[in-house]
Every structure is written in C-alpha cells, then in structure tokens.
Amino acid sequence: MANQDSALQGQGGAAAAAKPEISVTGLSYKFVDGSLGLRDVSLELPAGSRTLLIGANGAGKTTLLRLLSGKRLAPSQTIRIAGVDPFSAGLEGVTYLGLEWVLNPIVRTDIAVPVLLDSVGGSFYPARRDELVRILDIDLSWRMHAVSDGERRRVQLAMGLIRPWDVLLLDEITVDLDLLSRSNFLAWLRGETERRGATIVYATHILDNLVGWPTHLAHMHLGRLKEWGPMAKYDAETDCYTNSGNSKLGELVLKWLKEDLHERGPRNQIQNQNRPGQGKTYESLEGLGGYGLEKKAEDDQ
Numbered sequence: 346m347a348n349q350d351s352a353l354q355g356q357g358g359a360a361a362a363a364k365p366e367i368s369v370t371g372l373s374y375k376f377v378d379g380s381l382g383l384r385d386v387s388l389e390l391p392a393g394s395r396t397l398l399i400g401a402n403g404a405g406k407t408t409l410l411r412l413l414s415g416k417r418l419a420p421s422q423t424i425r426i427a428g429v430d431p432f433s434a435g436l437e438g439v440t441y442l443g444l445e446w447v448l449n450p451i452v453r454t455d456i457a458v459p460v461l462l463d464s465v466g467g468s469f470y471p472a473r474r475d476e477l478v479r480i481l482d483i484d485l486s487w488r489m490h491a492v493s494d495g496e497r498r499r500v501q502l503a504m505g506l507i508r509p510w511d512v513l514l515l516d517e518i519t520v521d522l523d524l525l526s527r528s529n530f531l532a533w534l535r536g537e538t539e540r541r542g543a544t545i546v547y548a549t550h551i552l553d554n555l556v557g558w559p560t561h562l563a564h565m566h567l568g569r570l571k572e573w574g575p576m577a578k579y580d581a582e583t584d585c586y587t588n589s590g591n592s593k594l595g596e597l598v599l600k601w602l603k604e605d606l607h608e609r610g611p612r613n614q615i616q617n618q619n620r621p622g623q624g625k626t627y628e629s630l631e632g633l634g635g636y637g638l639e640k641k642a643e644d645d646q
C-alpha cells in the first residue's frame with residue numbers, strides 16, 4: 346500500500362503510516378439484554394485482503410462488522426485496525442456500509458444526485474466521484490424520489506465510497522444491484538485493494554460474480570468464527586464450476602450452511618439459554634409475556 350496515501354488517521358496520527366490490517370483476538374460480545382452476540386472470535390486479515398464473511402441469518406456477521414467499525418464498544422485489546430482500537434480512535438479511514446446507512450431517509454427525497462454526491466465530499470474527490478458515477482452507471486439527472494431501488498442503491502454506494510477508505514466493511518448492501526452493476530462494482534473494489542492496499546470485509550449471501558474475488562473466507566455460526574483462512578486453504582474445493590451450475594465456491598458455502606443447520610436444528614427447536622424467547626413456539630411465548638398466537642392474530646389484522 347502507498348502508506349503516504351493512507352486515509353487512516355487515528356488519534357495522534359498513530360495509524361497514519363500503518364497498513365490497514367485487521368486483527369481480532371478472543372473477541373466475545375454481549376448485547377445489552379445479556380445475550381451473547383459473539384464468542385471468542387479471533388482472526389487476522391492482512392492489508393489488501395478481500396474477505397467474504399459467510400454465515401446463515403443470525404450467525405453474527407453484522408455484529409462483528411459493527412464492532413470492527415468502532416460503532417460498538419468491544420472489550421479492550423480485542424480489535425486492532427492498523428494497530429489501533431477503532432472505537433476509541435474513531436478511525437477516519439474505516440467505512441462501514443450497512444442497513445442503517447441504507448435506510449437514511451435523505452435518499453428518498455426530491456434531491457438531485459450531484460447535490461447528494463457533493464454533500465458527502467464529491468467536490469473534494471472529483472476523480473473518485475466521477476469514477477464511481479461511471480462504474481455504477483449513475484445518471485446525474487436522476488432525482489432521488491423518482492428512481493428505482495437498484496438505482497437508489499447505486500447512488501448510495503457512490504455516496505458511501507467517495508471518501509477514500511482503507512478499510513471497507515460491507516454488510517450485504519448490493520442485493521438490489523443487477524448482475525452487470527454488481528460485477529463492475531466488485532471489479533472496482535478489487536482494484537481498490539490492488540492499487541491502494543485497502544482491505545475489505547464483505548458479508549454477503551449472494552455469490553454471483555464472486556468466484557476468484559475473495560482472498561480470504563471467514564465462516565460464522567451462532568456467534569462463533571467457525572473457520573477462516575486464505576483462499577489457498579479452500580482452493581481444492583473452490584477452483585472451478587460444478588455440473589449443478591453453482592460455482593464450487595457456491596457449493597462450499599452451501600455445504601457449510603447445511604452443516605450449520607444440521608448442527609443447530611430448526612430454529613423453533615433450539616433451546617438457547619442466552620436469549621429469552623429464542624427457540625420457542627408462539628404458544629410457549631405466552632408464558633414469557635411475549636407473543637401468543639392470539640396476540641399475533643390481532644396484530645395481523
């Protein structure tokens with residue numbers, strides 16, 4: 346990475362010259378309701394890596410990404426980004442794009458695209474702005490109250506990515522992109538890691554166009570990091586396409602998810618002591634003062 350171009354500006358400039366490596370050591374995390382979100386997660390992702398974060402719904406991917414982004418307070422000494430604690434340092438060069446960012450209401454108002462892009466630094470980074478407009482095939486004459494979901498998402502991605510980042514944490518926000526837009530976007534992200542040594546962690550359930558893209562895989566299950574490693578570790582399993590039409594990467598991920606389901610059992614049969622109500626039926630929830638069937642029926646009306 347060209348260190349002098351680094352956007353990481355930790356307090357006192359501590360991270361300014363450091364490569365954007367991600368280091369997680371023995372990270373466990375409890376939500377305010379006392380339930381365990383993550384347990385003993387450890388991983389090391391080098392600068393310039395592109396990691397696919399894989400796991401069933403509820404596996405803990407968002408929880409981990411939010412902790413990495415510094416949006417949640419992790420136990421001390423458990424997370425280092427470019428050698429710095431992201432929560433206390435409030436790193437400039439770490440960008441997290443997740444659901445709350447997607448739901449920002451401003452992108453549904455009658456506002457012009459150039460105004461929006463400039464409001465997030467477009468005029469300070471005109472080359473990046475123009476490149477993103479081209480890559481994401483954005484029409485500058487769009488008004489945001491009158492665009493499709495996919496068009497809106499493309500503008501949002503441009504907004505989120507204009508400011509140079511060294512670490513990008515992407516939480517499944519490319520679902521609305523058509524195949525070509527997603528392919529172009531992924532190629533651009535790859536270029537960012539190769540040109541600038543930026544580091545990406547991408548949580549996704551959609552594997553289209555991803556064969557050959559990740560440098561690392563990380564597999565989460567029930568708040569644990571079940572396995573992770575560089576792609577070389579999975580080469581034998583992922584190096585070409587299968588007759589089923591899935592890529593071998595897709596087959597590997599499907600296998601992981603089936604094993605996870607088998608290990609966990611159907612949701613309504615889990616007896617998870619960590620969370621009141623989890624693994625219960627509607628009937629049994631009545632005893633917890635939660636949803637009974639009648640209550641649910643009322644709400645449905």
Ligand SMILES: Nc1ncnc2c1ncn2[C@@H]1O[C@H](COP(=O)(O)OP(=O)(O)OP(=O)(O)O)[C@@H](O)[C@H]1O
Binds near residue numbers: 376380403405409
């Ligand atoms: N604020 C919270 N308080 C308590 N439990 C939570 C909270 N946020 C998430 N959880 C629980 O933590 C678990 C992990 O959630 P998380 O959002 O990290 O999963 P995920 O892997 O990102 O899932 P998905 O693929 O559906 O986005 C889930 O069982 C969820 O219900």
